[in-house]
Amino acid sequence: MKRRSMLAALALAGLGPALAADSVYDRRERDWRNGEVVYQVIVDRFAPSANLEAKRALYPAPKRLRGWDEVPAAGVQLPEYKVNSAELDFWGGDLASTSAHLSHLRDLGADVLYLNPIHLAWTNHKYDALDYQAISPEYGSRADFKRLAAQAHGLGLRVVLDGVFNHMGRNAPIFQQALADPKSPYRHWFAIGPQYAGGARVWTGFQNHPELNLEHLPVRRHLWLDRDSVLRSYLRDGADGWRLDTAYELGPRFLRELTDAAHREKPGSLVVGEIVNWPDRWLRSHDAVMGFTLRLMLFDLARGQVSGGTTGRRIDALVKTSGILPTLRSWNLLDNHDLPRLHTEFPEAAPRRLLQALQFTLPGAPNLYYGVEVGMEGGPDPANRGPMRWDRVQASHPELAWVRRLIALRREHRALRIGDHVALDGERLLAFLRHTDRPLDSRVVVANPTREPVKERLPVPDAWLMDGTPMVDVLNSAGGTPARFTLIAGLLEVEVPPQSVLVLQPRPEPMGGYDRYKRVP
Structure with missing residues (x-):
């Protein structure tokens, strides 16, 4: 009899150590990815830079550096730049200022810091990468990221980065070279031809977002396969996982390849996808999804459009088809940088708090968008991306007390985290x-x-x-x-x-x- 089988038999007979004590739930509890509390940050908007005057040259026109007390406003299209002017408004936050405010996350009780894109890009949102391996200078450098990750780990926080691997930015040097030179080594990194408006295939019609040709092996080697790839090198620098922008655009085969590469580089790392579909089959390709489906189910409930019983059956179907382990790792979100803020969608406290209580008690990882804990408001983009209201961070603030209570409840009750x-x-x-x-x-x-x-x-x-x-x-x-x-x-x-x-x-x-x-x- 093998030793493990023998010990198991002895434990069942009450004659040896109880291997059964190391249950599936104990294993879930040891895995940081299950039921963690995620706190989302846009680096430019989270905390004001301590050295803003020295950075002003990093925001040349048509970019504009705003005051921390200003709120984002709708812009106008800039045809010559192929962006909206609101995409070029900055508030000046950086990795150093984010690091200086990590104690807020610790005091709140968060487990994970999720950063919107930090790689070199032209706009404020950074979803138009110029060079994935470089950090935008407004934010700092790779060394600054390493310091932030080390500081976060010292406070017991994990760090998840935003991977924008479906498209780059039109101003990316490799795209401009590919567009201009048919013999460029980067020509096949993109779909280029006269059949496309602007000369190349772009993401959902946005001319600033030329799509990457993932079928071309050198692209995937650069992004996630090679040891010095984007995905693997940031994991070595201190990242603990990746949130994948428009993950459904990558397709299940490439998602599986990417996830396997992440797990080989850092066992136990997290890959969570922005999947705005029914999630079940997608979860065979990566660890978790962002809970857009659950969000709409809960909003229907809170608005009185669907009964409690019907909502319960819908959520049950979602969990059963997804599987409990991927569900525990998936992010339960009520708002984020692409959605109106929760306090704008639900200005009345009672339905809003009902939603938040369910966010923290249903299986999954509650995803807090910075500022929700102090009642920040904001409609659709760009109004939902205002600078963090540090003036509201006071122990007496009712929303802050409520969020802390929900996080404490989750920490105290094991079944709410991993059950x-x-x-x-x-x-x-x-x-x-x-x-x-x-x-x-x-x-x-x-x-x-x-x-x-x-x-x-x-x-x-x-x-x-x-x-x-x-x-x-x-x-x-x-x-x-x-x-x-x-x-x-x-x-x-x-x-x-x-x-x-x-x-x-x-x-x-x-x-x-x-x-x-x-x-x-």
Whole structure:
């Protein structure tokens, strides 16, 4: 008998170390990618540079350097540059100023710093790369990135970079050379010809974004295959993973190739894709997706367009077709740099907080867009990309206190981070169970999206939760007596206030030494 099999047999017989103690949930818990709290930053807008005067020459016209108290405004098209003027407005943040404010992420309780593109590019958003291997000088240098990554790691934070590998920028020297010279070694890096407006195939019609020809092997070798490729060299510099812009444009075969290259270079690294499709088959190609589908399901719920029961069935289908492990690694987002800010979409506090509570209790990694914790507002791009409101970062700020409470709740309750998901059969209520291998880890989450109290009896299919167990709300218990319900024969009758979420924890009462849970696994 092999040693592992023998030890397992001894453990089952109670005669040896319990290998079963190292459960699938323990392994999930050791993997930083599962259920982490992600904090997204646009470097230009996150923190003002300490050395702005010395940098002014880096913003020549038609670029404009704005004051930190200014807000982004819609621009006009600049035909000669093939961009909108709003794309050339800068606020002056850099990697050094981001590093100086990492303590904010630590104090908030975030686990991951996700940076929008930092490579050399012409615009403020940096999705038009000129040279992937160089950092935009407004932000600093590769050495500055290494310092930021080291500082983040010292604070217990991981770092994820934005990979824009579907297209470059029209001003990229290699594109200009390829466009001008049919014999250029870069000619086949792009799709060039008179059949294309502007002379080359571009991403969704934007002339500033010529597409890369990924079928041409030298392109993929430069981006992710070679040891000195973009993807692998930044991982060695300290990045822990990549978020892939327009990942669906890369296709499943190249996504798999890229992900394998990342995992070979840094085992345990994360590759999460911007997939704005139903995610299931895409998750065979990389680790995780950004949760656009879940976001719309939750918005429909919060706006009263779909019942809680229907939303529960939709989310259950999403989790089941995606698989629990990719779901735990996928990013639960409510807003980001491409979407109106949450506080603009939902100015009323109750539905907004319902959404945020679900963002933190459903399986996945909550993705916080900088400033959401202090109630920053902003409509569609560019209004959603305003400079961080550091003047609002005060302990008394109600939104900051709420986000900290949600993060603390997630840290305290293991099942919310790495537990399985079971949909509960509600009608008006959205209800689900998060559980692990420990009975008292189980948490029942119940959301009432309506504007009136709702009472329902819910089946809770968790066999190890014992009859008569009190279930206590651990989300809304601060400063008062928490809501309390009792599990009877596997059923839980709850009454949920309007537009609110309960997170219910089993809390057996002391019975003078008697314990109903003493012989369950």
